[in-house]
Amino acid sequence: MLSVIIPSYNEEKIIKKTAETITSILRDNNIEYEIIFVNDGSSDGTWTVIEQLSYDNPDIKGVCFSRNFGKESAIFAGLAECIGDACVVIDCDLQHPPEKIPEMYKLWKDGYEIVEGVKSYRGEEKITHSLAANRFYKIMSKETGTDMSDSSDYKLLDRKVINTLLNMPEKNTFFRALSSWVGFKKTSVRYDVAKREGGESKWSRMSLIKYALSNITSFTTRPMYIILYCGIAVLIMGIVLSIIALVQKFTGNSIGGFTTVIILLCFTSSVIMLSIGVIGYYIAKIYEEVKGRPRYIISSKTEVNNRYKSESTTEKRD
Ligand code: UDP
Ligand code: MG
Numbered sequence: 141m142l143s144v145i146i147p148s149y150n151e152e153k154i155i156k157k158t159a160e161t162i163t164s165i166l167r168d169n170n171i172e173y174e175i176i177f178v179n180d181g182s183s184d185g186t187w188t189v190i191e192q193l194s195y196d197n198p199d200i201k202g203v204c205f206s207r208n209f210g211k212e213s214a215i216f217a218g219l220a221e222c223i224g225d226a227c228v229v230i231d232c233d234l235q236h237p238p239e240k241i242p243e244m245y246k247l248w249k250d251g252y253e254i255v256e257g258v259k260s261y262r263g264e265e266k267i268t269h270s271l272a273a274n275r276f277y278k279i280m281s282k283e284t285g286t287d288m289s290d291s292s293d294y295k296l297l298d299r300k301v302i303n304t305l306l307n308m309p310e311k312n313t314f315f316r317a318l319s320s321w322v323g324f325k326k327t328s329v330r331y332d333v334a335k336r337e338g339g340e341s342k343w344s345r346m347s348l349i350k351y352a353l354s355n356i357t358s359f360t361t362r363p364m365y366i367i368l369y370c371g372i373a374v375l376i377m378g379i380v381l382s383i384i385a386l387v388q389k390f391t392g393n394s395i396g397g398f399t400t401v402i403i404l405l406c407f408t409s410s411v412i413m414l415s416i417g418v419i420g421y422y423i424a425k426i427y428e429e430v431k432g433r434p435r436y437i438i439s440s441k442t443e444v445n446n447r448y449k450s451e452s453t454t455e456k457r458d
Pocket of ligand 2: 231233235336369
């Protein structure tokens with residue numbers, strides 16, 4: 141059985157169409173499936189639509205978070221809930237073309253354990269955005285040891301990979317990179333990013349910057365080393381400047397200007413503050429992990445609701 145995991149946040153406009161498109165594709169290809177919608181604390185009617193969909197089609201399940209926990213958590217909740225032999229993670233807005241699912245499924249049947257959806261066309265994006273994304277993926281590619289420049293969250297994972305991901309204790313995760321990092325037999329399928337079918341993107345520039353920072357720090361401790369190098373550079377500069385100052389003093393040329401002092405002061409203090417900031421960021425991350433809070437909190441599930449509903453109807457009949 142194939143589980144299709146769909147993180148959904150304020151997607152009431154599109155969710156029904158998404159469900160219909162995906163079910164018809166899977167049915168046409170005779171793929172046994174379940175669809176799991178994870179409602180990530182939407183403030184609109186997303187959950188009501190999901191409940192309705194799952195009531196009409198028992199192969200559609202819904203998980204509802206108690207608040208917005210972010211896409212990563214929604215994906216992991218889907219992984220934990222799914223019972224398929226493989227799963228496909230796909231966006232709710234049909235930007236990841238569902239027509240590719242049968243192709244991924246076939247590759248999985250051929251023995252591949254991870255089938256990555258790779259963007260061949262990134263869709264319409266601002267130039268600053270693609271530049272920043274490029275830089276970010278360069279760093280991540282280096283850390284995971286795989287080329288991530290066109291990677292996305294659209295991918296098929298075998299049960300083995302799902303269990304491996306679920307057994308990882310860390311909470312601050314970056315699904316895209318983690319599923320590259322785990323290894324396994326891998327292949328890819330190219331796709332063009334479609335236009336959003338309805339609703340709007342949930343990412344503001346600030347949230348993307350935060351997301352990038354969080355993912356870089358959860359994968360690499362390189363920024364900490366950069367601090368070390370900065371420290372060494374400043375130390376060398378300090379030694380050189382001190383020697384110059386001492387020579388000037390002994391040759392009687394000591395200058396009255398404070399320029400050097402000021403530059404040095406500003407420079408060192410900024411480096412120190414920056415360094416403390418980076419270290420603080422990592423400590424905050426360690427703190428988050430040590431607290432061991434759950435990745436997400438589920439407030440309700442459709443299966444349970446449906447069971448209640450059918451129980452109450454039988455009661456009425458009695
Ligand atoms: N999403 C989510 N939680 C969030 C933000 C987004 O579950 O806090 C889901 C959203 O419903 C969609 C997917 O993640 O299915 C991708 O979001 P979006 O389309 O806004 O991102 P973009 O395509 O602009 O990168
Ligand atoms: Mg989108």
